[in-house]
Amino acid sequence: MKKLTAAMVAVAGVAFAASASAATLDDVKAKGHIQCGVSQGLPGFSNADDSGDWTGLDVDMCRAVAAAVFGDSNAVKFTPLSAKQRFTALASGEVDILSRNTTWTMTRDTQLGLNFAGVNYYDGQGMMVPTSLGVTSATELDGANICTNTGTTTELNITDFFRANSMSFNLVAFEKADEVVAAYDAGRCDVYTTDRSGLAAQRGKLTAPDAHMVLSEIISKEPLGPVVRQGDDQWFNIVRWSLNAMINAEEMGVSSSNVNNLKFDANITPAVARLIGKEGNFGEELGLSNDWAYNILMQVGNYAESYEANVTPLGLARGVNALWSDGGILYAAPIR
Template structure:
């Protein structure tokens, strides 16, 4: 009897403590709006430092962008952004853990805090920037939606596609773009939308669809998975602007800056001729711009909340943008993508990063 009495008292006490405790927690952030903001500002960087790695959202397997090999090692230009951030924060590019996400899961995973940043061939659009509570930290690949068709159909232009069966992936802007394109040109089509990219490839390969549409980089990557990649061609039309880039949660400006400047550092490094091989020696170069980038002059790293050799670590461990591009998607890789608009502004492209000064 006594025991039961004690148990009840204990439960009541615990409940009171629980209620009291949470009401205190609730009041804590209330006093001043500015205080909550400062608290949010450093939240991600501190959390990342505390757990010792960057949790990075990537694709479920898109060769050249983010793809895991047989041993589970992730590679690609999207992965290199994650590794760059890890190098900037920890001085060690390997301190990244990857979360493969479907296009449907990606924003929820980021918004809920499951991942610290999203680097997953994600298009920067106004809706996503303004309505989803997210911020795009830059563009690491300028892409556009295109069409892949079997060469044997003899189609030369996307304008000949009236009546086609088109396969795509759900949860992407591709569905909207392709619908707009066909409406605009007064053509009919039938859309078959799968959840997984691999299912789209399988359906296209089996002939369920005549046309496969997604970003052209994606087409180049997925084509390598087809039974006979050479029997298919990408049509010349580009029907959308798809600037792909890394994404962070809105409201944490410091973390946003770290991701943005990691990307900027890689682009600037290519422009200045700093590579993974020569970064250490070039830190003592005469050029002040290079000195500022590599941390031998000024306190730019400290302003980001990082060490001063943040960019040196990125470039020596991950490489500059050009190295990353050549290694994963360039002409010497299975994707065979020319630099095109993704060349530096000084070389006929539109890649242009703000200077470090």
């Protein structure tokens, strides 16, 4: 019944949100904070601690936008959303940005009326099994029971993978990740499947994390990134360039520890000068102040800082998420 009501409220939201999409930046400035849709608890990406403070790579994305818009990375409120609710919450205007380990796919661009502002984590779907099962490859999983979340790309990917390998399986799909973990932990399923970052994050919640292993197969491409509504290019640009600024800053070696010195340094490269607002008019072109990126770097830091603080503790190396110059695929368009 509660779910039903929530769904109806969502529909009413679409109906009542009287052209809320006109200019998100104006709406956001008027209310004084950014409403950010995050997960219901995924360590490393968006997770609330005991005192209700949110941390994570996806949380930093929202904080960066808040720093760019208000010069204050705390001018952001978080709305925890289930995988199922997230797009409706964004479409109805309940949140301004959805930064919730969301995979960029074509359907979501074309059918759901969304725009992905970029990719802040390149992931792939993996599978976790108890070591006692004696399985070493995903191709041995014929007939397995598989636990996962509803409303995600994982349901489709796992189905594709088993069909491609002509294997049968039984899917048990829960609404919330906590129940998936609990059911897998109780032994309801042989396999727990989600993005590999999710597997690393959720593993700590199992009663015996060491009794489980992540299989080597990566069965999908999962580019995760921040999402905004279609039809507001200005807001879309602000989110996209906030992300690009963090990645470019890492590439240029600008971080929270040196950005303040660089501001008063006469001998900086033109690229750094443009980034931190000493040259050009890039912030105002976005509808912000020229020190937008300076505020991001000062208060949130560059991509590497955010990654190391949040994702590295999960035991996930940079891998493909390293800069292109370091052998990864992270490549941001230049600020010029």
